[in-house]
Amino acid sequence: MHLFDKYFVYFDTLLWEFGNQNGSYVPIRSQKDILMKKLLKILKYVLFSVLIIVLLGYGIVYFKMKMDSKANYKLLGEEAPTLSHSGYSYRDLNKNGKMDIYENPNANIDDRVNDLVGQMNVEEKAGSMFITMIGTTPDGEPMETPVLSTEPIALMMSFVLPSNSEMIARQKMNSFNILASLEADKMAKYNNSIQKMAERTRLGIPITIATDPRHGIENNPGSGLFTPAFSKWPSSFGLAATRDTLLVREFGDIARQEYNAVGIRLALHPMADLATEPRWGRASGTFGEDAYLSAMMTKAYVLGFQGDSLDQNSVACMTKHFSGGGPQEDGEDAHFPYGKNQVYPGDNFDYHVIPFTEGAFPANTAQIMPYYGIPIGQTSEDVAFGFNKDIIQGLLRDSLNFQGVVCTDWNIISDSKVGEARAWGVEKLSPKERVKKALDAGCDQFGGENAPELIVALVNEGLIDDGRLDVSVKRIMKDKFRLGLFDNPYVDEQKATQIAGQENFRSKGKIAQAKSMVLLKNEAILPLKEGTKIYAEGMLTPKFLNNSGILVKNPEDADVILKRISTPYDERSDYFLEQFFHQGRLYYSDEEKQDILDLISQKPSIVVANLERPAILTEIAETSSALFAEFGTSDEVLVDVLFGKKSPTGKLPFELPSSWEAVKNQKEDVPYDSKDPLYPYGHGLRY
DSSP, X not given: OOHHHHHHHHHHHHHHHHHTTTTOOOOHHHHHHHHHHHHHHHHHHHHHHHHHHHHHHHHHHHHHHHHHHHHHHTTOOOOOOEEEETTEEEEOTTOXXXXXXXXXXXXXXXXXXXXXXXXXXXXXXXXXXXXXXXXXXXXXOBOOSOOOOSSHHHHHHHHHSOOHHIIIIISOOOEEEEOOOOOHHHHHHHHHHHHHHHHTSSSOOOOEEEEOOOOOSSOBTTTBOOOTTSOOOOOHHHHHHHTOHHHHHHHHHHHHHHHHHHTOOEEOOOBOOOOOSTTOTTGGGSSOSOHHHHHHHHHHHHHHHHOSSOOTTOOEEEEEEXXXXXXXXXXXXXXXXXXXXXXXXXXXXXXXXXXXXXXXXXXXXXXXXXXXXXXXXXXXXXXXXXXXXXIIIIXXXXXXXXXXXXXXXXXSSSOBTTBOOOOTTOTTSOHHHHHHHHHHHTOOBEETOOOHHHHHHHHHTTSSOHHHHHHHHHHHHHHHHHTTTTTOOXXXXXXXXXXXXXXXXXXXXXXXXXXXXXXXXXXXXXXXXXXXXXXXXXXXXXXXXXXXXXXXXXGGGOSEEEEEEOOOOBOOOSSGGGGGOOBSOOSOOHHHHHHHHHHHTSSSEEEEEEOSSOOOOHHHHHHOSEEEEEXXXXXXXXXXXXXXXXXXXXXXXXXXXXXXXHHHHSOTTSXXXXXXXXXXXXXXXXX
């Protein structure tokens, strides 16, 4: 009993005896009960009122969006009929009853592009020059009205994003970034639904569906979209750790098949950036800090997705972030104002271009994305890459002769509901002026934006020539033609479930997970013997240990202690997206470190560190009997490695620093330059 309640019971007893003589006393406890009942009644009415207000608000928003959706659909025409000409069929996309050159599957692609763009009006060209996120319902339908869902992404997107019909029918957009992680048949169904909507537009221009990486085992929207329907592979760090270009190309080919099965035709990856700055929050999306290793991996990755040339079986790659987004000042990411500067204290700008010149471009990457940051002191003006003519037109276009699509990173033009525009270096310009500056710099498409009216205004005001739009739109449309989208953008919904996540693909992913593991230390404890008693912490599915060993509940009963740990970071909350970016410290706090050391010092121990960034493991390495670095390895695969059923053959794609002081003293643009690293670049043991 709470002390407060004891107090009332004691005085209730005394006062009841006193007041009961004339029957006039109401016990204090009874008064308390009455008060609580009144408070609960008030609270019930308050909650009911709030619920009514929320439901009314939802109803108003739902009704408005429903009416807007109906109005948008009225802008659409009929579906495109399939007609015959000279013995073969074609889709009459503009519904004029004859075969236009752009509708002819046998015509030269450049001729098809020229014919199509010649028929497009300014609004259609402007809409094509934007790509942004698009919402889907949990059932794979176009998101037209708010969805009450337990899935946070779906719920947020339904209230934040415009409806599908708003962007397709009214804004005339035809490229979108999908965020939903549905079952394969539902993702395929969604593709077919919006392709049918696009078919009903004036010229029937098909949709290009794009995505961030989806093949990791972790769920972090800041770095990848967890998709259970697909096979599971290690991160880019892990792929680089294998040093196996054939495996990386095989990964790309499998991912290509899974993407194609559900209608995804543009990969917003790989990241050819270099992790020369160990604190950088996006380091795990790269292939490490060595330019030549990154070039090898990037080339194999793109070839896996695209093939030797882009065709109807390919998934196009938008390689990022030109000209290298890794050397962030103090490791802070350029998504945020405090991380806008990229610095080159080692005068090593050219080193960061190597993964593009030796990797992405020899593999003929279809598209390129520049990063948010400002390359301080490297060009004629300190403005971000997407606005920087010296970088896009001068280096990328003129010097390196890249002729494909250049798409900006997301939200560099307009403020959004989740933050300010990342218009670093041009903050004082208006959104319309920013669009013009990016176009003048050589960009073709704007990511994370749906504001085609800005381009229309620039043309109408004579600030941008219509011919300038043609240059970019032709590049965008050429990729659609090469991918076969104009001839058939639809997928088989039943086949999608047979292809995506098939057992053969999942098995290959598990092989890659094992190969990517880096054995940093082994004091003759590994591989473990069958029947070893293990106490484990940090595993999601420790039951797999019973496949070869015996899982025990207490450290004192164990032969070996197994501890899985993650990379430390600073938790930040100034910006919405910060929760998805693990930045700041690489050292464990005193409390975190003590918890680990107290456990692993009790018995012979194995520590498995999931490395999103190069964590400082010095004291942990000294105390443990064996130490692994892993980059996306499931518990099931880990157990096979521990017991020698699979062998770890990985090599570090970066060095592991020995101290925080060494991290602070290294140069952001220079690889493997920290003082006295705990483990050097390329370290890795075997057994």
